[in-house]
Amino acid sequence: xxxxxxxxTDFAREFLEVLRPLLRRIRSERSLSPGKMGILYQLSQxxxxxxxxxxxxxxxxxxxxxxxxxxxxxxxxxRSVPDAVDRxxxxxxxxxxxxxxxxxxIHAGEGWISQAIAEKLSLQDRExxxxxxxxxxxIGREKLHG
Numbered sequence: 001x002x003x004x005x006x007x008x009t010d011f012a013r014e015f016l017e018v019l020r021p022l023l024r025r026i027r028s029e030r031s032l033s034p035g036k037m038g039i040l041y042q043l044s045q046x047x048x049x050x051x052x053x054x055x056x057x058x059x060x061x062x063x064x065x066x067x068x069x070x071x072x073x074x075x076x077x078x079r080s081v082p083d084a085v086d087r088x089x090x091x092x093x094x095x096x097x098x099x100x101x102x103x104x105x106i107h108a109g110e111g112w113i114s115q116a117i118a119e120k121l122s123l124q125d126r127e128x129x130x131x132x133x134x135x136x137x138x139i140g141r142e143k144l145h146g
Contacts, residue, residue, distance in 0.1 A: 026109035032101075035060045036068050040102040043078060043094035050083070050091055077101050 027034060038058035043049060049057070055065040069092055072078045077098030083089035094102070117126060 022113070026113060029108040029112045030105045031108075032105050033068075035064060036072060037102075037105055039065070039068055039072060040077065040094060040098055040105070043092060044099065044102055048081065048091040048093045050089055054092065072098070
């Protein structure tokens, strides 16, 4: 008797094959890299963060965070402030202009997918997709390892 909780790698592979082109298309609608989007999004979810905290949250290297935060500071989308406890440390905060840019980028990806859903899916397809969202959210809300 098969264990119903055992991982199904064939299903996982098919699932990813379906998701990849959708995510690629959404990203193509945006002007920012996924790493920079991740930084802006992360800072929108918390008051401030260090480079190390951002690197862990966004899952990119400290070197990449250093480059990306430098560019985002230069653009005025985030600012660097001294840590309140350890003045040698830098913390990053999202600026108002950064919030606006994040909103624009999110809407760019949402615009395409909204149009594709409306034009390509039947009412029944949209209902099935809506029923799948809570299931997908269970997977997406999983804590990341290490």
